[in-house]
Amino acid sequence: MVIKQNVSLKAFNTFGIEAKASSYCDISTIDQLIRVLNGNKMPLFILGGGSNMLLTQNIDALVLHINLKGIEVIKETVDMVSVKVMAGENWHEFVLWCIEHNYGGIENLSLIPGNVGTAPIQNIGAYGVELKDAFISCEAVNTKNLIKKTFSKKDCKFGYRESVFKQELKGQYIITSVNFEFTKHNHKLNVDYGAIKEQLKISKVLKPTIKSISNAVIAIRKSKLPDPADIGNSGSFFKNPVISSNQFEELLTNFPNIPSYKISDKKIKIPAGWLIEKAGFKGKRFDDYGVHNKQALVLVNYGNAKGSDILNLAQLIQQTVLQIFDIKIETEVNII
Numbered sequence: 001m002v003i004k005q006n007v008s009l010k011a012f013n014t015f016g017i018e019a020k021a022s023s024y025c026d027i028s029t030i031d032q033l034i035r036v037l038n039g040n041k042m043p044l045f046i047l048g049g050g051s052n053m054l055l056t057q058n059i060d061a062l063v064l065h066i067n068l069k070g071i072e073v074i075k076e077t078v079d080m081v082s083v084k085v086m087a088g089e090n091w092h093e094f095v096l097w098c099i100e101h102n103y104g105g106i107e108n109l110s111l112i113p114g115n116v117g118t119a120p121i122q123n124i125g126a127y128g129v130e131l132k133d134a135f136i137s138c139e140a141v142n143t144k145n146l147i148k149k150t151f152s153k154k155d156c157k158f159g160y161r162e163s164v165f166k167q168e169l170k171g172q173y174i175i176t177s178v179n180f181e182f183t184k185h186n187h188k189l190n191v192d193y194g195a196i197k198e199q200l201k202i203s204k205v206l207k208p209t210i211k212s213i214s215n216a217v218i219a220i221r222k223s224k225l226p227d228p229a230d231i232g233n234s235g236s237f238f239k240n241p242v243i244s245s246n247q248f249e250e251l252l253t254n255f256p257n258i259p260s261y262k263i264s265d266k267k268i269k270i271p272a273g274w275l276i277e278k279a280g281f282k283g284k285r286f287d288d289y290g291v292h293n294k295q296a297l298v299l300v301n302y303g304n305a306k307g308s309d310i311l312n313l314a315q316l317i318q319q320t321v322l323q324i325f326d327i328k329i330e331t332e333v334n335i336i
């Protein structure tokens, strides 16, 4: 276990932003983690897959890169299987491992960037499924007193891209592993999402399986979302805003085609991508950064953009959307 000084984080964040960590340590065992935390007096910064953050400055802290690896079946019945996954496993590789073993539950979450340990923090979701649907519990270490704690699903207080780890326990725990429960047969397939139905039709799939759903999701995501290996990005930069049904009725008079999802009688969710597109930003490029041309929710770094450039663009988008629609859109990505 080596603590290095002045380390570039460009390769460790999917936005591909250059920023330096004053101290950096790669963590591959829980013992190492405890030892580092024990002797540490510096502020901490926990780095997982680096897929949900925008670095706008150098990090004057000890950056712990959580690289804990391993996947283990911990319980199995005729119908179900419980799997423990270490936090540093790549999320998509884990989804593929499940499909290879015919374990159903997270196939709709294929190709989401990031690591298993950071997935619960924002309760990752896509195409009608959220992490919480297959989640049982996670283990985490308290960064102050080093005590290990198991968090049940209830403890995590999952919401739309939300959990206790983003709110009242922010920065207080390091997730070391996550336990999931999957079906072994009679999988509960989630194909209601329009884009999935269309993709399955295109691929001429009549009887969907978890594998064909995963393939459909991969095809949809590849067609809309840039691959961080080619163009730096952090997926959806903003959350989809929720507005009152009264405000929605008013908006309909000026914007009769506004897409919406009803959440309750009083609340309506609007796709931020649509608002941003209508505000004229889709596909806009400024120097080395801009808004993706196929999905306006995604801000991109074409090469050497600075985090502060992207933050300024995000703020301009927020102001413009507020002016036009009187809707506040919040960032989904953590701004550092």
Ligand code: EPU
Binding pocket: 125, 126, 127, 128, 195, 224, 225, 234, 235, 236, 237, 238, 239, 240, 259, 271, 272, 273, 274, 275, 277, 282, 294, 295, 296, 297, 332
């Ligand atoms: N839309 C536009 N223009 C755009 C983008 C979207 O008009 O540039 C409109 C379209 O009408 C479309 C609707 O928005 O029908 C919804 O778009 P899409 O199905 O692509 O979903 P989204 O609401 O933009 C959310 C998640 C994605 C997830 C998809 C699929 C959030 C913030 N984003 O996007 O998550 O993949 O649904 O379930 O909830 C991520 O979190 O990084 C992410 C990519």
